[in-house]
Amino acid sequence: MAGAISHHALASTQSCGWSAQNYKFEKRTGNVRLVYEGSCRFGSRKLGLVCASGSQSSVVEPVKLPSDGNSSHTPKKSSESALILIRHGESLWNEKNLFTGCVDVPLTPKGVEEAIEAGKRICNIPIDVIYTSSLIRAQMTAMLAMMQHRRKKIPIIMHNESEQAHRWSQIYSEETKKQSIPVITAWQLNERMYGELQGLNKQETADRFGQEQVHEWRRSYDIPPPNGESLEMCAERAVAYFKEQIVPQLVAGKHVMVAAHGNSLRSIIMHLDKLTSQEVISLELSTGIPMLYIFKEGKFIRRGSPVGPSEASVYAYTRTLAKYRQKLDNMVQ
Numbered sequence: 026m027a028g029a030i031s032h033h034a035l036a037s038t039q040s041c042g043w044s045a046q047n048y049k050f051e052k053r054t055g056n057v058r059l060v061y062e063g064s065c066r067f068g069s070r071k072l073g074l075v076c077a078s079g080s081q082s083s084v085v086e087p088v089k090l091p092s093d094g095n096s097s098h099t100p101k102k103s104s105e106s107a108l109i110l111i112r113h114g115e116s117l118w119n120e121k122n123l124f125t126g127c128v129d130v131p132l133t134p135k136g137v138e139e140a141i142e143a144g145k146r147i148c149n150i151p152i153d154v155i156y157t158s159s160l161i162r163a164q165m166t167a168m169l170a171m172m173q174h175r176r177k178k179i180p181i182i183m184h185n186e187s188e189q190a191h192r193w194s195q196i197y198s199e200e201t202k203k204q205s206i207p208v209i210t211a212w213q214l215n216e217r218m219y220g221e222l223q224g225l226n227k228q229e230t231a232d233r234f235g236q237e238q239v240h241e242w243r244r245s246y247d248i249p250p251p252n253g254e255s256l257e258m259c260a261e262r263a264v265a266y267f268k269e270q271i272v273p274q275l276v277a278g279k280h281v282m283v284a285a286h287g288n289s290l291r292s293i294i295m296h297l298d299k300l301t302s303q304e305v306i307s308l309e310l311s312t313g314i315p316m317l318y319i320f321k322e323g324k325f326i327r328r329g330s331p332v333g334p335s336e337a338s339v340y341a342y343t344r345t346l347a348k349y350r351q352k353l354d355n356m357v358q
């Protein structure tokens with residue numbers, strides 16, 4: 026049935042080399058079977074990755090480059106770029122079950138571990154540029170994850186907040202620049218602003234206002250919490266930034282990691298996966314789990330979440346990733 030979503034327990038996804046949270050969901054649109062992957066939760070269920078049976082590329086619906094994207098960049102036919110999306114690791118307010126939004130809270134030790142683990146999972150995937158929100162939990166996650174990368178490039182935060190900050194952080198060696206990865210911070214990727222819920226306990230708020238009201242504030246698409254942003258409002262700035270700043274990098278053949286937040290990433294995934302405002306309600310992202318997309322010939326192909334560095338299937342699908350990994354292997358020999 027067109028647009029229907031069905032959930033299927035998977036006996037095991039180990040054979041395909043992806044994370045096994047034993048869950049997937051599918052959407053059928055006409056003849057296309059869309060298999061959702063990635064480390065997300067759907068409803069109250071956690072989704073780990075999802076591996077399609079048969080040829081993965083035949084069941085994943087590619088997402089076309091948005092027509093209002095930067096059309097001056099023509100995708101190179103032969104090239105493909107990796108796009109890694111990662112929600113920050115657990116923060117101190119996640120741990121306390123407080124609404125966080127744009128409050129700038131650091132990671133817990135568990136969040137640090139999650140970020141390191143995420144870094145191990147993506148340590149063989151090329152990364153040329155990193156985008157993070159302006160919040161420390163996303164930046165910590167990006168930095169900790171990069172510490173695990175086998176290429177050992179140094180992530181360096183770009184300071185463009187003033188002309189002086191830019192000038193004072195210049196690097197005067199081309200070789201040193203080559204060994205670094207620019208980290209671009211953007212408030213547009215911040216968590217959605219939770220308004221007057223920021224700092225309140227989620228459970229106590231539900232007890233006070235009712236589960237239904239709080240669920241509406243947290244998960245409806247266009248109903249904002251008191252004086253805060255709805256997901257739709259968050260999407261307006263996060264998706265616009267993605268289209269204007271990040272897509273051109275992918276088009277230019279750069280491999281990109283985006284470290285951001287539950288709701289700013291939900292809005293980007295909604296855009297990439299063409300989820301409806303009804304479908305996005307059920308999309309939940311776990312902390313610290315990287316999700317991989319391949320950008321090729323102007324389309325985004327969802328690839329799921331590599332569970333470790335050596336999964337054959339991750340590298341079997343794309344020549345660019347396989348070649349890059351080979352290069353890393355040769356470097357250490």
Ligand SMILES: O=C(O)[C@H](O)COP(=O)(O)O
Binds near residue numbers: 123124243287
């Ligand atoms: O801002 C927060 O509290 C969380 O990061 C996301 O919260 P949510 O799951 O309530 O949207």
